[in-house]
Amino acid sequence: MHLTSIDWVIMVVYFSFVLGIGIALKRYMKTSTDFFLSGRSIPAWITGLAFISANLGAQEVIGMGASGAKYGIATSHFYWIGAIPAMVFVGVFMMPFYYGSRARSVPEYLKLRFDEKTRGLNGISFAVMTVFSSGISLYAMGKLLGTLLGWSFNVSVLVSAVIVLAYVFLGGLTSAIYNEVLQFFLIVFGFAPLVFLGLKDAGGWTGLQSRLSTVATASGFGSGAWSESWRYMGQPSSNPMGVEWFGLAMGLGFVLSFGYWCTDFLVVQRAMAADSMSAARRTPLIAAVPKMFFPFLVILPGMIAIALTYQAGSSGFVLPKKLDGTFDYDLAIPMMLGHYFPTGMLGIGLTALMASFMSGMAGNVTAFNTVWTYDIYQSYIKRGASDQHYLWMGRMATVFGIAISVAAAYVATRFNNIMDMLQLVFAFVNAPLFATFLLGMFWKRATGHGAFLGLLSGTTAAALHHGFTLPANAVVGVKGGWFGALHVYPSEMAQNFWTAIFAWTTCFVITIVVSIMTKPRAENELAGLVYSLTERPKQDREVWYRRPAALGVVVLIMTLVLNLLFW
């Protein structure tokens, strides 16, 4: 890929704006609430766009494009039965407790609802995970920019770390949120022409469909396996994902997506920064609208890439292969940028790609500095210091959080498996979480001991399930089976979904059993924290499109239509 001066100018303009926003916001950062929660003063449409943008990191853009090529349109299940229903649920049902309890973080909600040890377990594991996720993001970016542009890994990693550090250090969460909105628009404007050009090259949607049927039959599936999302989900063997509808709906839809979108502080923090309860509840619902169309922006290019590889278009695009002869799916979107974009537009596309890496990293960093400062430092290391001291600590946490990320990125260059291992451990920790929150918010009898033991046993169940099973054609190790493979799943994805289902169910059952055996908390202590003991927020004075429940229904109907259109 060859850059000319115009591409460089575009990058410089973008990064000047990114830093400029941080500098402009610095004078508003007077208290720790300003820094960690944006003083709870941001309108819903901004927090809404930041809500999806914080998740729109490297894994999303590169990974979804790769899955689009590998699995076809079935990848959109990650959105249409995964993210969207979960986002509606968190907005309509859970946000009243997050925002209403005045908790400053998700672990702090657990402290208010359950007890100190549950908060500690969640806070510490979350802090470790976010810092390493941001390291994974950095590593992926450094590697990609090296492959595409021949930039040195050191320069890519250090320059982007310094930019993220600068704007989060100066403007805290507000700066991260404002930049996420900027990145959101840049990603949309940077990738939309790519989809347009790719589709034109493939002969429109019908042309793409017929090319994809070549892909499907060549891979030994029915002709619509790449272009129809539900029709091939009856059996694991009839679709490239190797999953069936039940594992998909329960594992991905219910456990994994609800677990992520409803309990991950990285995204929930954006809604907590909203200026009112109503705005906080509308945040994920507003986010859901663009989110449901994201498959067309990030999955479709991958589908186009694989379609043109099997049946060439006029421009001769082909997906590159790895050394071992398999397709390098991760390069689908980056290679298309280089193939279709002339200099100028290429600058915009590459800047959008870098913006997506950085927004993912900044999201992790702001979540980390808040959980570190409030849930670890203030709770266990230094209580009762002045607010200015915690503001200072937040800035310090930003610095060492990013320093650890950079170190993790370098470790990954030496031991690539370490990143796979870490992601596996994160999956074990995250899988049971949603059961804890569901019981905490909707069952007043759930106790702190129950929640704590439920979480521990859920994580253990995930590890055991992974240790006793193996995906087809995989070797024992990171992929599972280290206790002996009792069961073989048709694909890695099926194994992941079922690991999540086992972990969730174990956590759910153990939390209930232990709760019944332990002493419940007094009901008056739980007002504002549990559904049945909290007065419903009144909505009658608002016009219908500002009411969370009405918005939620609209979002769900739109998602249903999308599912049916691409059935």
Next chain:
Amino acid sequence: MRLDIRLPIGLMFALLGALLVISGLVVSPEEYKRSLGININTIWGAVMFVFGLIMLLLGRRGSAGMRSSEEGPEGRAIEAEEKEAGLETPGSIH
């Protein structure tokens, strides 16, 4: 928070759009073989420029989107109800 995010967004997109339009006029037609013969720079640059202007206009007008909820009658009513329900403590909005 007094900085309206639409102003920097508008300014940036207007600037990037203008840069793209200029590059569309300057870059040799040979380059557009890649984009299937379409001068995507000029077309998309114009779209981005217009989007930037719209954002600037909305930001300049400073419409309801950016104000604190306590500055409008509807917002005040909601805040009051939330306080009544014990969901918000007074003085928590800056």
